[in-house]
Amino acid sequence: MGQTGDNTMMKTLFIFVIAVLILWTVTGTVKAADGDGGYAGAYFQIPIGARPTAIGGAYLAISDDGAAPLFNPAGLATIRHKIFATSYRAMNLDRSLGYITFMVPTHDNSALGVNWHYFNTGDVAMRNRDGRLTGDVIGYTSHAWSVVFSKRFEKYLSVGMKAGYLYSRFAEMVSSSVGIDLGMMLYIDKFFDRERQEDMTVKDIQVGLVVRNLASTYRWNSTNYNVTISGDEGGVEQVDKVPIEIGLGTSARFFERRLLLAADVIVNEKQNPRLHAGAEFFVVPEFALRCGFSDKRLTAGTGYVFKIGRQVLAIDYAFATDKVDEGSEHIFSFDMLF
Numbered sequence: 390m391g392q393t394g395d396n397t398m399m400k401t402l403f404i405f406v407i408a409v410l411i412l413w414t415v416t417g418t419v420k421a422a423d424g425d426g427g428y429a430g431a432y433f434q435i436p437i438g439a440r441p442t443a444i445g446g447a448y449l450a451i452s453d454d455g456a457a458p459l460f461n462p463a464g465l466a467t468i469r470h471k472i473f474a475t476s477y478r479a480m481n482l483d484r485s486l487g488y489i490t491f492m493v494p495t496h497d498n499s500a501l502g503v504n505w506h507y508f509n510t511g512d513v514a515m516r517n518r519d520g521r522l523t524g525d526v527i528g529y530t531s532h533a534w535s536v537v538f539s540k541r542f543e544k545y546l547s548v549g550m551k552a553g554y555l556y557s558r559f560a561e562m563v564s565s566s567v568g569i570d571l572g573m574m575l576y577i578d579k580f581f582d583r584e585r586q587e588d589m590t591v592k593d594i595q596v597g598l599v600v601r602n603l604a605s606t607y608r609w610n611s612t613n614y615n616v617t618i619s620g621d622e623g624g625v626e627q628v629d630k631v632p633i634e635i636g637l638g639t640s641a642r643f644f645e646r647r648l649l650l651a652a653d654v655i656v657n658e659k660q661n662p663r664l665h666a667g668a669e670f671f672v673v674p675e676f677a678l679r680c681g682f683s684d685k686r687l688t689a690g691t692g693y694v695f696k697i698g699r700q701v702l703a704i705d706y707a708f709a710t711d712k713v714d715e716g717s718e719h720i721f722s723f724d725m726l727f
Contacts, residue, residue, distance in 0.1 A: 406564040428659050429607055430631035432508040432531060436477045436665070436683055437488060439705035439722035443690025444667025445681020448653035449638030450574070451598035454703070455490040455724045458504040458537045461597045461638075462549030463572035464532070465492055465500040466541035470701070472502075476722035483511020490537075498541035504551065506533040531557040533568060545579035548572065555605060570678050591641040597653075598635075605631035632657035638665075647671045679707070686710050690720070701726040 436446030440455030442590025448456065452464030455474020471493050478486040485508070492502030512528040535553030542548065551570040557563070577594040609627040638653035649669040656662045667688065675695060681688045690707030707720040 392478040429629035439707040443679035443707035445683040446665040450640035461572040463574040465539040466547035470726040474724040564607040601634040602631040630660040
């Protein structure tokens with residue numbers, strides 16, 4: 390590779406070491422925190438999309454399809470076709486989770502698009518202070534509408550950003566915020582010449598780094614709720630900050646790219662570290678089997694890719710086992726490339 394290649398490798402190693410140090414520092418802070426739940430934006434932590442879920446949510450160093458904006462937007466810089474994608478996660482307790490993504494490749498190895506991420510709970514009958522039914526219902530809904538941009542600055546490096554408007558409603562209370570996610574992807578094999586890449590046993594080695602939930606803070610005011618329930622105009626204000634997360638992941642392909650292995654570690658300023666790991670094996674080029682481990686859950690799934698005219702359609706399914714009596718869950722995703 391010469392001196393230029395050596396300098397590039399040194400720069401990348403420096404970035405990687407800094408990323409590890411940041412992750413280690415945050416992990417040390419998290420271990421000292423009390424508790425591991427009850428924080429704002431909890432649904433952001435649930436792996437979404439059938440393919441990512443099936444491989445245990447280990448997607449920070451993959452992120453090359455419609456689920457990418459919710460993991461690492463930097464991975465979208467490599468897309469060569471327009472992508473329309475949607476996913477739905479059927480959950481117990483009348484909850485639902487899903488997304489819709491539309492991405493377009495643009496000039497100079499970049500991509501631009503939009504994403505809608507939503508979470509809903511079932512309705513609960515509302516009662517007044519005396520315990521009597523009011524005839525109304527209480528429900529919780531949350532939406533995140535985002536713009537996504539990704540660019541590959543060098544053959545070995547891409548960066549991405551997701552910036553969005555967050556909206557949540559509970560009973561008569563409404564809160565909104567902004568949310569910013571930043572991502573980076575390193576393509577390690579690009580430090581070697583093409584001949585050396587093809588001779589390597591391990592191929593497509595990638596490292597992903599993300600920082601999520603920057604500036605995400607919900608402010609709730611109970612005045613309207615109190616007026617509806619009892620006519621009392623008094624209320625209180627509650628500020629809920631979504632914990633900032635830092636995630637580091639790696640992925641690589643084996644056996645002539647038929648086997649994909651990936652692992653992520655995600656930490657935030659309030660909770661314990663979460664580990665995600667998984668595998669994807671292509672039985673034939675069109676059909677894949679997947680399995681994984683996602684923060685104390687076992688996951689599995691499958692995917693099938695086929696053509697309809699000039700369009701490519703990917704249909705994915707995932708199953709996640711029970712966690713703390715929440716029940717097992719089924720996830721379906723559809724990605725169309727055109």
